[in-house]
Amino acid sequence: MTTTEMTYQGTAETSAERNKRVLGRVGIYAALIFWAFVSLFPVYWTITTTFKTARDVTQGHIVPFVDFQPAWIGWRSLGLSPDTINQVSTVRDEFLGRFVNSIIASCGASLLAVLLGSLAAYGLSRFQYKFLWMKNKDISFFFLSQLILPPVVLALPFLVLYKELALLDTRIGIILLYTLTVLPIVIWIMRDQFDTIPVELDEAAQVDGLSVWGVFFRIVMPIALPGMVAAFILSLILCWNEYFFAALLTGTNAKTLPVMVASQTGSQGISWWAMAALATSAIAPLVVIGIVLERYIIKGLTAGAGK
Amino acid sequence: MANAEIHAQPYGDPIAPGRKAAGRALIWGATILLGLVALLQALDAAGNGPLHFETWRPTLYAYVLWAVALGAAQVMIRGEAGQRALFVLPAALYTVAVVIFPTFFGLYIAFTDWNLSSFEGRRFNGIDNLVELFHDSFYWKALGNMVFYVAMVLVEYAIAFSLALLLNAEVRARKFWRVAFLIPFMLSPVAVSWMVGKSLMEVRFGPLAGLAKHLGWSQPNFFGSGWAASFSIEALDAWVSIPFIMILLLAGLQALPKEVQEAARVDGATPWQSFWKITFPLMLPVSATAVVLRIIFKLKLADIVINMTYGGPGGATDTVSSYIFRQYRDRSNVGYGTMLAMFYLVLIIIFVTLLLNFVSKHMKKVT
Numbered sequence: 001m002t003t004t005e006m007t008y009q010g011t012a013e014t015s016a017e018r019n020k021r022v023l024g025r026v027g028i029y030a031a032l033i034f035w036a037f038v039s040l041f042p043v044y045w046t047i048t049t050t051f052k053t054a055r056d057v058t059q060g061h062i063v064p065f066v067d068f069q070p071a072w073i074g075w076r077s078l079g080l081s082p083d084t085i086n087q088v089s090t091v092r093d094e095f096l097g098r099f100v101n102s103i104i105a106s107c108g109a110s111l112l113a114v115l116l117g118s119l120a121a122y123g124l125s126r127f128q129y130k131f132l133w134m135k136n137k138d139i140s141f142f143f144l145s146q147l148i149l150p151p152v153v154l155a156l157p158f159l160v161l162y163k164e165l166a167l168l169d170t171r172i173g174i175i176l177l178y179t180l181t182v183l184p185i186v187i188w189i190m191r192d193q194f195d196t197i198p199v200e201l202d203e204a205a206q207v208d209g210l211s212v213w214g215v216f217f218r219i220v221m222p223i224a225l226p227g228m229v230a231a232f233i234l235s236l237i238l239c240w241n242e243y244f245f246a247a248l249l250t251g252t253n254a255k256t257l258p259v260m261v262a263s264q265t266g267s268q269g270i271s272w273w274a275m276a277a278l279a280t281s282a283i284a285p286l287v288v289i290g291i292v293l294e295r296y297i298i299k300g301l302t303a304g305a306g307k
Numbered sequence: 308m309a310n311a312e313i314h315a316q317p318y319g320d321p322i323a324p325g326r327k328a329a330g331r332a333l334i335w336g337a338t339i340l341l342g343l344v345a346l347l348q349a350l351d352a353a354g355n356g357p358l359h360f361e362t363w364r365p366t367l368y369a370y371v372l373w374a375v376a377l378g379a380a381q382v383m384i385r386g387e388a389g390q391r392a393l394f395v396l397p398a399a400l401y402t403v404a405v406v407i408f409p410t411f412f413g414l415y416i417a418f419t420d421w422n423l424s425s426f427e428g429r430r431f432n433g434i435d436n437l438v439e440l441f442h443d444s445f446y447w448k449a450l451g452n453m454v455f456y457v458a459m460v461l462v463e464y465a466i467a468f469s470l471a472l473l474l475n476a477e478v479r480a481r482k483f484w485r486v487a488f489l490i491p492f493m494l495s496p497v498a499v500s501w502m503v504g505k506s507l508m509e510v511r512f513g514p515l516a517g518l519a520k521h522l523g524w525s526q527p528n529f530f531g532s533g534w535a536a537s538f539s540i541e542a543l544d545a546w547v548s549i550p551f552i553m554i555l556l557l558a559g560l561q562a563l564p565k566e567v568q569e570a571a572r573v574d575g576a577t578p579w580q581s582f583w584k585i586t587f588p589l590m591l592p593v594s595a596t597a598v599v600l601r602i603i604f605k606l607k608l609a610d611i612v613i614n615m616t617y618g619g620p621g622g623a624t625d626t627v628s629s630y631i632f633r634q635y636r637d638r639s640n641v642g643y644g645t646m647l648a649m650f651y652l653v654l655i656i657i658f659v660t661l662l663l664n665f666v667s668k669h670m671k672k673v674t
Contacts, residue, residue, distance in 0.1 A: 042499070139399070146402060147603055150648070152647075154405075154413070160412075161363075183401075216394075247632075261495070279495075283494045290489055
């Protein structure tokens with residue numbers, strides 16, 4: 001950096017400069033470490049609490065093996081500890097049911113949203129539409145404006161409609177709703193992705209005899225695939241963590257993991273180890289995705305916002 | 308389905324009149340079918356239909372069928388242009404079905420007295436709900452709280468900006484820091500409410516409460532008084548969403564032209580000066596996008612409030628969404644709850660429109 005060039009200018013300046021530089025470096029790393037701690041400590045707390053007895057929880061023990069002796073307490077209450085994994089467990093069955101519901105709801109909705117959203121985004125990026133008074137800009141705005149619609153506005157009408165349609169407490173019902181909440185985001189990301197792919201590519205392929213849809217599926221989609229993955233993962237995060245609709249519209253059948261986490265208060269207060277085990281399994285899939293597929297998440301988040 | 312025809316219909320060829328007519332017939336047939344099913348069901352719901360239905364699903368299926376017919380007919384009537392329309396149609400028809408229709412249905416519910424737990428069913432009651440809304444001090448308190456929560460987005464933005472600058476500095480293991488900072492964004496707000504809000508911040512044993520005691524707050528009851536609870540909820544929400552703003556800003560920082568900053572440094576600008584005179588103004592468009600997006604998400608805040616305080620103490624932490632959730636959960640008051648939501652929607656639309664206008668006006672001034 002520039003400071004290294006400056007060292008050649010004279011020794012008097014060098015030490016002051018170097019002090020300042022070192023101080024700056026130390027400051028930056030201190031800040032990084034501080035915020036990394038702020039970001040990660042709650043996750044650490046959650047995971048370690050699954051191994052704590054009631055006494056360890058109430059005394060606020062933090063470091064395993066030093067403060068307290070870890071045991072499989074939280075996981076045993078979920079039926080997922082080494083000694084209970086082979087036994088019959090109703091809690092585990094319920095947990096797995098919720099887990100599967102969450103996977104189906106979030107993956108289903110994300111897939112549907114990426115499918116519908118990519119098609120619409122491609123159309124809006126390539127062709128000129130005119131529907132009544134609406135041109136491309138208006139149609140895009142129509143889709144994106146759904147983003148500001150708060151879930152409460154739809155929640156109660158949907159409650160009534162779903163009752164009439166026998167979709168209340170079904171996975172399909174929740175998938176349809178979740179798709180709606182992430183569709184604007186997918187369209188936003190994907191339109192940006194398609195805009196970066198040169199139109200000449202489409203035209204060349206069309207000259208070669210491909211139909212409009214052939215161009216999309218054979219030429220454009222493979223190029224835009226990373227963008228689609230990014231949109232999918234972002235949708236997955238939002239759907240997996242969704243609570244409001246799930247709390248209102250699901251019951252015994254389609255209940256998702258966040259709803260199960262939220263309903264863990266027993267009559268004897270909260271068993272923190274069980275709660276922590278449940279919370280850990282609710283956040284674990286996304287934490288893993290976050291670590292492994294971080295660049296897709298960043299790609300998804302930054303599409304369209306960088307300009 | 309229509310795929311076979313796509314290849315038979317080369318670019319720009321005239322479309323046979325017979326095919327056009329068949330397409331029109333298809334649309335009309337599907338529309339009549341949809342209308343017929345809906346009418347039969349409406350009659351049945353009114354109590355004197357010739358057929359009896361258990362649910363409204365036949366109308367739903369008829370709508371799906373109609374949508375498919377509409378798409379196929381587009382290709383038949385308009386050829387190439389129809390194929391193009393087919394890209395946007397599914398998303399548009401879907402949105403109409405799940406947003407526009409329920410919203411209008413909601414508008415109707417909003418003007419009824421409808422309590423799901425009573426046997427009376429719905430009853431049209433004009434603007435009674437609206438009148439009640441204006442006298443509902445809890446609702447206005449919730450709206451006031453929303454002002455606080457939205458204003459706090461600026462604090463979140465400031466923190467996120469500092470973090471983005473940190474990550475943009477030349478540091479080792481940048482990827483590690485980035486992933487670490489991103490993690491809270493991945494976490495379920497419900498799990499965060501429980502494990503951070505109720506456990507980590509628990510008065511007796513939570514490490515955070517311990518820290519607060521250490522710093523001189525003798526009774527660190529984070530959710531005891533109204534203001535403390537509001538700030539605690541805001542802190543939880545900020546913790547989850549700061550990474551989102553941070554990533555947007557980081558992308559903006561990385562896209563900045565390096566030459567300008569380099570030139571400023573050569574001219575002897577201190578880092579402080581070059582930030583305020585160069586980086587910050589250049590970042591304004593990205594900042595505006597990030598803040599507006601964040602505000603839009605903030606306006607939907609509900610899950611943390613519902614799980615942490617359930618609006619309490621005394622409605623001090625209520626967001627509009629959580630208040631409406633309580634209206635429904637505690638009183639099954641669908642009609643009134645929907646009116647509250649509709650009124651909120653109108654306020655949001657006005658607010659966001661003003662916000663976008665303000666932003667675009669100022670962006671023009673800057674650039």
